[in-house]
Amino acid sequence: MNKLSPAILSAVVLLPACAPSHAPNAQNSAGFCTPEEFRVAYTSSKGTPVDGNFDIDDNPFDVRLMIPAEYVAKVVSGYQPTVKVRTSELRQSLYLTFDVVRSSKLATENVLEVPEHASLRKVETDSPYYWHFLEDFDGETKSWGSCYDNHGGSYDCTRVLKRDDFQVSYMINQKNIPFYQKVDKLVLDTITACQ
Amino acid sequence: MERSLQISPKEDIALAQKDLETFWYSRLQKKDPVARIGYAIWVSDPERLRTAIITGDPEYWSHRPFAYWDLMARSTVVNLAVGLDKGGYIGTFAETSAKIKEIGLAVAQFHALYTRNDYEKKVGQVPGLLSLKQMADYHHVAFEQFNIPPSFYGGTWFGAIPEQLQFDTYGHLYCHDCDSAEGYTGKAQ
Numbered sequence: 001m002n003k004l005s006p007a008i009l010s011a012v013v014l015l016p017a018c019a020p021s022h023a024p025n026a027q028n029s030a031g032f033c034t035p036e037e038f039r040v041a042y043t044s045s046k047g048t049p050v051d052g053n054f055d056i057d058d059n060p061f062d063v064r065l066m067i068p069a070e071y072v073a074k075v076v077s078g079y080q081p082t083v084k085v086r087t088s089e090l091r092q093s094l095y096l097t098f099d100v101v102r103s104s105k106l107a108t109e110n111v112l113e114v115p116e117h118a119s120l121r122k123v124e125t126d127s128p129y130y131w132h133f134l135e136d137f138d139g140e141t142k143s144w145g146s147c148y149d150n151h152g153g154s155y156d157c158t159r160v161l162k163r164d165d166f167q168v169s170y171m172i173n174q175k176n177i178p179f180y181q182k183v184d185k186l187v188l189d190t191i192t193a194c195q
Numbered sequence: 196m197e198r199s200l201q202i203s204p205k206e207d208i209a210l211a212q213k214d215l216e217t218f219w220y221s222r223l224q225k226k227d228p229v230a231r232i233g234y235a236i237w238v239s240d241p242e243r244l245r246t247a248i249i250t251g252d253p254e255y256w257s258h259r260p261f262a263y264w265d266l267m268a269r270s271t272v273v274n275l276a277v278g279l280d281k282g283g284y285i286g287t288f289a290e291t292s293a294k295i296k297e298i299g300l301a302v303a304q305f306h307a308l309y310t311r312n313d314y315e316k317k318v319g320q321v322p323g324l325l326s327l328k329q330m331a332d333y334h335h336v337a338f339e340q341f342n343i344p345p346s347f348y349g350g351t352w353f354g355a356i357p358e359q360l361q362f363d364t365y366g367h368l369y370c371h372d373c374d375s376a377e378g379y380t381g382k383a384q
Contacts, residue, residue: 040335040345050327051257053228055319057326064332066339088297090340097332102316127207130311146315148308151211151300158308171336 028063030166032098033194038065040095061098061166067190069093076182083173085152094170096187101167106134106143117177120144133157145169161187200225200323201314202307210307215299222306223247226255229306229330235268236369237299244268269369274347276365282342288367298341305333 028034069081069091082089107123111134114120121141123132129151135144147157154174161168161184168187172180209218215237222230238244245261256264275295279286286294306325309332314323334348 051228053226053255053257054330055313055321055324055326057328058319059326059328062328064335066335066345086297086300088294088341090301091342093339095332095336095339099318102318104315127202127204129207129211130202130308146308146312148304148311149211150304151213156304156308158312 028061030061030098031195032163032166032168032191034063034065035190035193038067038096038190040064040066059099061100063098065094065096065190067094067096067186072183072186075186076179079179079183080173080175083154083175085150085154085173090173092173092176094172094183094187096191097169098166099169101162101165103143103162106141107132120177147174159184200227200310200321202311206307210300210303213296213300215296215303218303220247223251226252227310227324228255229325231256231264232267232271233303233306235264236271241265272369273361273365275343277361278338278343278347279341281344281347284342291365294341298337298343301337301340302334305337306330309333 072092072094073079073081080092082091084090110124112122112124114122114133117133119136121134121136123134125131129149130146131148132146133144134141142162143160145157145159147155149155156171156173157177159170159172159180168191170183170187172183176183203221206218206221209215209221215233216239219230219233219237223234234247235244241261244264248256248259248261248264272295275298276291279291279294284291284294309325309329310323313319313325313329318329319326331348335345338345338348
């Protein structure tokens with residue numbers, strides 16, 4: 001292969017990627033903690049993105065946390081640290097993202113029972129490969145998250161936990177959904193550890 | 196007419212069939228910015244990419260020529276191969292190529308999920324259009340699933356430029372439909 005053109009190389013903007021943050025382990029303004037051992041720094045420029053084709057970011061939270069799969073499995077009994085999808089054993093670490101609370105209208109039609117998860121109800125969408133789960137909790141029905149068929153023998157979901165001033169989300173595979181309440185507790189314990 | 200970035204039934208079917216070229220080409224038609232590199236990576240004939248760029252909106256292609264996007268695609272594939280290597284993966288050429296396709300499928304599925312969520316929750320200014328931060332997030336999740344260090348996602352343009360040695364070692368993986376390491380000869384070079 002010929003040498004790469006320095007002009008092309010220099011045209012590529014390289015921002016710092018994920019790197020450990022050196023900020024103290026403290027509570028942020030929204031009231032949740034960001035333990036340093038799980039922190040993944042993401043450096044981004046606020047406002048107009050470098051490439052104007054992308055949307056403007058309106059999420060005020062820059063912090064992301066990564067709880068390693070092995071740690072989750074150690075704390076949450078039964079949690080599978082890897083799940084086979086197609087031909088790959090995929091690590092099931094928890095990547096926590098934070099955002100302001102975003103709500104959409106709860107569907108009340110076409111709500112189906114979910115035999116494998118008694119506390120959840122399924123709301124179908126126009127796509128056969130994408131749906132929402134509702135959760136019955138303390139006599140109230142709340143949005144639980146959204147799921148998609150990974151076409152590899154299972155489905156994956158985005159679990160969204162809503163608090164007063166923010167929401168925290170993580171991905172979870174079908175095989176680990178039976179343990180979601182314990183995972184929720186781990187997540188909430190983690191982000192309240194400094195309080 | 197308002198621009199619609201919703202995931203279409205056609206895109207759903209393409210994902211179900213693991214047809215990344217069709218998926219990203221459909222997204223390209225909607226001017227989804229992520230589709231530029233997605234299509235550049237998974238297009239089976241680079242001439243189709245060249246045609247898409249020449250006949251497309253220069254603004255959408257950031258006024259960059261075919262050589263730029265071709266390089267970005269190659270860089271990304273090489274980066275993934277190096278990242279897999281750093282994460283402990285050992286495989287033959289064919290196995291590594293297949294593993295990169297698996298990563299590509301995961302990324303495309305995450306893209307569809309994030310796009311749907313963005314559309315439904317009206318995140319940002321344009322429903323269904325992702326920010327660089329959203330794109331970084333799902334790449335990080337996908338990379339972690341395959342034990343690729345998150346630093347292999349560069350934070351903006353789809354990964355850092357690999358070193359020449361890495362290009363020499365893994366550059367041939369760009370040719371996804373080739374059945375040997377001899378494949379793609381680099382039409383942009």
